[in-house]
Amino acid sequence: MTVRRATEHDAAALAAIHVGTWQAAYRGQLPQAHLDALDVQERRQQWLASLRRRPAPAVYVAEDDAGAPVGFVVTGPGRDPGADGEVMAIYVRPEHWGRGAGRDLMAAALDRLRADGHAEAVLWVLASNERARRFYEAAGWHADGGSRIEDFAGVPIEELRYRRTVANSVWDEHAATFDDEPDHGLRDPSVRRAWSRLLASVLPPAPASIVDLGCGTGSLSVLAAGQGHRVVGLDGSAAMLRRARGKQPDLPLVRGDVSRPPFAPGSFDVVLVRHVLWAVPDPAATLARWFELGRRLVLIEGRWSTGAGLTAAECTALLRRLGRSAQVRPLTDAALWGKPVTDERYLLVDS
Ligand SMILES: C[S@@+](CC[C@H](N)C(=O)[O-])C[C@H]1O[C@@H](n2cnc3c(N)ncnc32)[C@H](O)[C@@H]1O
Numbered sequence: 001m002t003v004r005r006a007t008e009h010d011a012a013a014l015a016a017i018h019v020g021t022w023q024a025a026y027r028g029q030l031p032q033a034h035l036d037a038l039d040v041q042e043r044r045q046q047w048l049a050s051l052r053r054r055p056a057p058a059v060y061v062a063e064d065d066a067g068a069p070v071g072f073v074v075t076g077p078g079r080d081p082g083a084d085g086e087v088m089a090i091y092v093r094p095e096h097w098g099r100g101a102g103r104d105l106m107a108a109a110l111d112r113l114r115a116d117g118h119a120e121a122v123l124w125v126l127a128s129n130e131r132a133r134r135f136y137e138a139a140g141w142h143a144d145g146g147s148r149i150e151d152f153a154g155v156p157i158e159e160l161r162y163r164r165t166v167a168n169s170v171w172d173e174h175a176a177t178f179d180d181e182p183d184h185g186l187r188d189p190s191v192r193r194a195w196s197r198l199l200a201s202v203l204p205p206a207p208a209s210i211v212d213l214g215c216g217t218g219s220l221s222v223l224a225a226g227q228g229h230r231v232v233g234l235d236g237s238a239a240m241l242r243r244a245r246g247k248q249p250d251l252p253l254v255r256g257d258v259s260r261p262p263f264a265p266g267s268f269d270v271v272l273v274r275h276v277l278w279a280v281p282d283p284a285a286t287l288a289r290w291f292e293l294g295r296r297l298v299l300i301e302g303r304w305s306t307g308a309g310l311t312a313a314e315c316t317a318l319l320r321r322l323g324r325s326a327q328v329r330p331l332t333d334a335a336l337w338g339k340p341v342t343d344e345r346y347l348l349v350d351s
Pocket of ligand 1: 171172183184213214215216217218219220234235236237240256257258259273274275276279280
């Protein structure tokens, strides 16, 4: 089972899952007239319009091992007063229930909500849908006392609101295994050498002052410090910083929010940021602050096969909005990643 970001090519599959799941899961719970009137073609058009909207909606698809979509989830800002984020929909084809697709989709939804800066989220469920309620309760959601009556084909139906905290644990959860990826841990000497060469090609002569924003386990900070630079790492995750400290105890590390780095403007020669911009809630405002911090911005980003990330075109468009331009260098060398890659990875230096 894999989960990836939906594209407009998924419109037909999403429509089929949407209608098929409603007709199977809600039989006996919603009026049959309402279920019979659901139309796959109409839904497909709605999905197409939705998936073509920009910014793209947060829709993730679960695929089975043969690559067939079996479920989807949609998240976004909460639509009720007092709701921060929301899981708007989560559906899995009935024949795939109990095989992990719902769990994986929920994990993707929580990641997305966190990345969008939500601390808490709600969802609505039919009061009669015992199976779904058990699933949500097992996934850490609880009924918060909110309820509403919705009209389905003229029949009033009760829905209950569920809620859970989503804040600030995903990176902590990832910290223990983060360095297992070759480009994260840089444990393989050839991968480490590739990153060392790349850094040397974009950093000024040592010693330069560098801030590594969202430094994670500190791999790039340690590498740059080893090249003679004065490096400070900043990250929001205590668990990530613990790992960084374990690599180099004297490395200056600060816990804080990369969206509001606690440093005076012009504090650094270089602002170095790898794989972080995609995860901040307001990339344009955050980039503007990063530009103030230092003389040169070195940004390493990607749009990964998981669907997460930012394309180089999205990044350069953000820069243009700030009146900046940049040189983009594709990072296609397998030595950087410890394996061949086909998705989009790049380095961007402002010019
Ligand atoms: C994908 S990891 C990249 C880590 C490191 N830059 C690297 O390339 O190995 C993203 C890191 O950004 C941090 N992060 C994400 N959003 C953040 C925020 N708003 N403030 C501080 N740190 C944040 C996470 O804790 C995590 O360590």
